[in-house]
Amino acid sequence: MKLYYKAGACSLSPHIALREAGIEFEMEAVDLQTKHTESGANFMQVNGKGYIPALQLDNGKVLTEGAAIVQYIADLKPESGLAPTNGSEARYELQSWLSFISSELHKPLASMFNPAQSQDWKAAAQALLNKRLDWLVGELGESEFLLGDRFTVADGYLFTVLGWAGPVGFSLAPWPSLQAYRSRIGTRPKVIEALKAEGLI
Structure with missing residues (x-):
C-alpha cells in the first residue's frame, strides 16, 4: 500500500489514520505544481484529478478523496476503533x-x-x-x-x-x-x- 502525499496537506489525515490503524505502507511525496512524484513518476497517471491524497492498494487500485480513504483504512482494521461499525x-x-x-x-x-x-x-x-x-x-x-x-x-x-x-x-x-x-x-x-x-x- 502506498500513500501519495504532500507534507502538511490534507493527505496528513489518511497518513495519521494509517499509523493509528497500525497498517504497513509506503509514502511518496507529490509536487503538486509539476504533478510529478519524488521518484519522477507522472502523478496524473496515478490520480487523473491531479491532487492528493491518493492511496494505491496492494492490488494496484487507487482510492482518492480523503473522506473515503480514511473510512477504508478504518474498515481494514475495525479493532482500531477508528470508525464505528458500518450501518450503525x-x-x-x-x-x-x-x-x-x-x-x-x-x-x-x-x-x-x-x-x-x-x-x-x-x-x-x-x-x-x-x-x-x-x-x-x-x-x-x-x-x-x-x-x-x-x-x-x-x-x-x-x-x-x-x-x-x-x-x-x-x-x-x-x-x-x-x-x-x-x-x-x-x-x-x-x-x-x-x-x-x-x-x-
Missing part, C-alpha cells in the same frame, strides 16, 4: 462529520493558500469559518473527541485542517477550546509519528 447510527454521525469538515472547513481554509485570492473573497471565507467554528465549538462541548470519548478518523481530519489556520493567517484565538482540542490530538504518539515523517516537527 454512529457511523452516519462519523460520515456527517467528515462531510462537514470537507465542505465547510477544508474548502474555505484551503482557499486562503491561493495568493491570487481577492480581499473580498478572503473576507467571505473568514466570515463563513467564523460561523462554522462557532457551531463546532458548541457541538464539541466538553467532549474529548468529535464522537465523544474515542478518537476516530474524523479527529485526524479536523486536526489536519485546523493546522492550516496559522499558515494562512487565520487566528484560532477566539476558540480556545479548539486550540486545546488540536493540542490534545497533537500529543497522540501516532500523530507525532506522522508529523515527524512529513518533516513538520
Whole structure:
C-alpha cells in the first residue's frame, strides 16, 4: 500500500489514520505544481484529478478523496476503533462529520493558500469559518473527541485542517477550546509519528 502525499496537506489525515490503524505502507511525496512524484513518476497517471491524497492498494487500485480513504483504512482494521461499525447510527454521525469538515472547513481554509485570492473573497471565507467554528465549538462541548470519548478518523481530519489556520493567517484565538482540542490530538504518539515523517516537527 502506498500513500501519495504532500507534507502538511490534507493527505496528513489518511497518513495519521494509517499509523493509528497500525497498517504497513509506503509514502511518496507529490509536487503538486509539476504533478510529478519524488521518484519522477507522472502523478496524473496515478490520480487523473491531479491532487492528493491518493492511496494505491496492494492490488494496484487507487482510492482518492480523503473522506473515503480514511473510512477504508478504518474498515481494514475495525479493532482500531477508528470508525464505528458500518450501518450503525454512529457511523452516519462519523460520515456527517467528515462531510462537514470537507465542505465547510477544508474548502474555505484551503482557499486562503491561493495568493491570487481577492480581499473580498478572503473576507467571505473568514466570515463563513467564523460561523462554522462557532457551531463546532458548541457541538464539541466538553467532549474529548468529535464522537465523544474515542478518537476516530474524523479527529485526524479536523486536526489536519485546523493546522492550516496559522499558515494562512487565520487566528484560532477566539476558540480556545479548539486550540486545546488540536493540542490534545497533537500529543497522540501516532500523530507525532506522522508529523515527524512529513518533516513538520
